[in-house]
Amino acid sequence: MTCYFLRFIILTTAVIFFTLKTLNTVEELNETGFGKPPPRHGYALLVWYVQNCVDNNMVSLCNPMEGEYGFHEFRNTGPFFLLPRLKDKKTYEYFTLGNLNSKHAHDLPYDVRKYYKPHDQKSNMDRVIVKYNKNKNKIETVFISEHYNRSKTYIVNLSLIADLRQQK
Numbered sequence: 001m002t003c004y005f006l007r008f009i010i011l012t013t014a015v016i017f018f019t020l021k022t023l024n025t026v027e028e029l030n031e032t033g034f035g036k037p038p039p040r041h042g043y044a045l046l047v048w049y050v051q052n053c054v055d056n057n058m059v060s061l062c063n064p065m066e067g068e069y070g071f072h073e074f075r076n077t078g079p080f081f082l083l084p085r086l087k088d089k090k091t092y093e094y095f096t097l098g099n100l101n102s103k104h105a106h107d108l109p110y111d112v113r114k115y116y117k118p119h120d121q122k123s124n125m126d127r128v129i130v131k132y133n134k135n136k137n138k139i140e141t142v143f144i145s146e147h148y149n150r151s152k153t154y155i156v157n158l159s160l161i162a163d164l165r166q167q168k
């Protein structure tokens with residue numbers, strides 16, 4: 001009986017620990033401090049991404065598989081996975097955007113890159129990660145992360161994406 005109880009506690013703790021918080025509003029996003037203040041670039045990157053790389057149905061307008069704007073595969077390796085593990089890797093893949101050292105990152109707009117300094121870690125720590133459906137060319141989930149720090153990684157809700165799409 002003690003063994004089952006111990007397993008239950010460990011499993012419950014793991015589920016609580018590994019659950020990512022979902023951001024629903026611009027206020028919640030601002031409370032995280034993601035991408036702010038300069039030289040951080042994540043907020044500008046996220047706003048640019050949702051305004052330019054996905055349509056209202058979350059169809060991808062930028063091709064992560066082609067490496068546009070510095071997109072590259074995010075492997076999500078263990079032992080502690082940053083994101084939920086992909087069960088169907090033939091259909092889904094994670095891609096990351098925001099490493100200003102990546103090939104084609106120079107194609108990102110000036111507003112995203114303007115504070116970048118190669119020797120300043122804060123100017124290149126923010127990432128947008130997407131769960132991409134390769135068969136439908138659709139973004140299933142958008143995540144934001146401070147250089148793959150689990151405690152600073154969030155899911156971006158569709159309502160927040162819609163609000164960010166309206167920003168000027």
